[in-house]
Amino acid sequence: MEGRYLTEESLKQFKQHLISEEKSANTVEKYMRDVKVFAVFLNGCEVTKELSITYKQKLIEDGYAIKSINSMLASINSLFSFLGWYDCKIKAIKQQRQIFCSEDKELTKAEYVRLLNAAKQKKNDRLNLILQTICGTGIRVSELEFITVEAAKAGQASVNCKGKSRTVFIVKDLKKKLLQYAKEKRITTGMIFVTRSGKPISRTNIWREMKSLCKDANVNPNKVFPHNLRHLFARTFYGIEKDIAKLADILGHSSINTTRIYIISTGDEHRRKMENMKLVV
Numbered sequence: 001m002e003g004r005y006l007t008e009e010s011l012k013q014f015k016q017h018l019i020s021e022e023k024s025a026n027t028v029e030k031y032m033r034d035v036k037v038f039a040v041f042l043n044g045c046e047v048t049k050e051l052s053i054t055y056k057q058k059l060i061e062d063g064y065a066i067k068s069i070n071s072m073l074a075s076i077n078s079l080f081s082f083l084g085w086y087d088c089k090i091k092a093i094k095q096q097r098q099i100f101c102s103e104d105k106e107l108t109k110a111e112y113v114r115l116l117n118a119a120k121q122k123k124n125d126r127l128n129l130i131l132q133t134i135c136g137t138g139i140r141v142s143e144l145e146f147i148t149v150e151a152a153k154a155g156q157a158s159v160n161c162k163g164k165s166r167t168v169f170i171v172k173d174l175k176k177k178l179l180q181y182a183k184e185k186r187i188t189t190g191m192i193f194v195t196r197s198g199k200p201i202s203r204t205n206i207w208r209e210m211k212s213l214c215k216d217a218n219v220n221p222n223k224v225f226p227h228n229l230r231h232l233f234a235r236t237f238y239g240i241e242k243d244i245a246k247l248a249d250i251l252g253h254s255s256i257n258t259t260r261i262y263i264i265s266t267g268d269e270h271r272r273k274m275e276n277m278k279l280v281v
Contacts (some may be wrong), residue, residue, distance in 0.1 A: 004047040004085055006039045017082050022163045026142065034075035052076070052090045066095050107228040109236070111219045115210070118217040127209045129181050130193055130201075134226060136174045138233035138251055141226035143168075144193050145200045152178040152192065159252070166252050234262035 014035065018028045041055050055076075059069045070092040077089045112135060119128035133139070133147055143159050146168070151157035152175050157168045170178070182192050193201050207225055214221040230251070238247055248259040 004083075004088070005044070006035075006042060006047060010083065011035060011039065014079050014082050018078075024142070024161065030071075031075040031078060034072045035079045037072070038076050038079075047085065047088055049088050049090075052088050056090050056093075060093075066093050069093055070095075105223060106235075107219075107223045107232050109232065111217070111223065112229070112232055114217040114219060115213050115224065118213040121216065122213070124209065125181065125184075126193065126201075127206070127213075129177055130206060131210070131229060132174060132177065133193075135229040135233050136171060137168050138230055138237070139168055140230065140252075141203050141206055145191050147178065147192050149179070149182050149187060149189050149192060152182065161252060164252055164254070166249065168250075231262050234259070238263040 011032070015028060015032055018031055023031070038055060041058070042051065045051060056069070056073060059072065064072075073090050073092055080086065080088045112131070116128055116131055119125075119131065130144065133144065134141060137147075137157075139146070139157075139159060140161065143161055146157045146159045147170075148157070152170060155170050155172070155175050157170060159166055159168050178192055182188070187194070191198075191200060195201055203226065210224050210226065211221055213219070214224050234247060234251060237250070238244065241247065244256055244259055244263070247263070248256050251259060251262070253259045
């Protein structure tokens with residue numbers, strides 16, 4: 001078929017390309033979801049720059065957040081680069097860097113403690129410890145598989161994610177809790193957080209269990225998901241160290257710009273700082 005058409009074969013080849021580039025499974029899934037939605041929009045039409053721009057405009061009109069639109073466009077641009085259709089690539093929407101976040105999106109330390117207490121009351125020791133492990137180390141939920149009995153004994157875990165390897169330290173209190181839990185569950189080697197069949201616990205199951213705590217913990221469900229624990233770790237660390245480069249290394253970020261997103265203060269905090277400036281006399 002002449003011309004620039006997206007086919008099942010070209011999408012299949014693109015997926016294999018992403019895998020060969022050692023993209024994470026979640027990244028591959030996300031990219032493929034985005035390009036398939038674009039393919040549905042095309043409805044068999046030839047890909048042109050004009051049609052790509054129209055798709056971008058449609059996303060805006062459909063009310064998608066700018067961040068989400070730019071993320072979807074990045075997936076499509078990656079496809080275009082793979083296919084050599086460079087002239088079809090679409091510019092991202094320019095957005096001023098966010099200097100503060102919404103109060104109703106970021107989990108506070110007090111809310112985190114209430115979630116832990118709720119898990120304890122429900123006698124869900126595994127979830128309680130998972131929350132403490134993510135928040136106490138700053139790891140991604142997908143990196144829980146690297147928290148092993150051996151890592152707990154050593155006080156550090158070697159984490160491999162997104163083609164990068166880094167060392168994650170496990171503080172003494174967490175080390176003690178992990179080893180005690182492993183002992184109670186008769187886990188003598190390998191991953192500590194596993195299902196009854198010995199497989200890693202899925203992100204979906206952890207998310208679902210976290211949501212079940214919201215009512216008892218009196219925490220807005222919109223704040224409760226695993227990645228927000230990583231954000232809390234980042235904000236707490238930065239509040240003590242004030243070293244964004246070190247924090248980026250700890251979190252496994254390639255760009256400090258990504259780390260900046262994690263440590264922006266809430267609007268109320270930003271407002272208080274402005275009030276303390278006392279420049280209106």
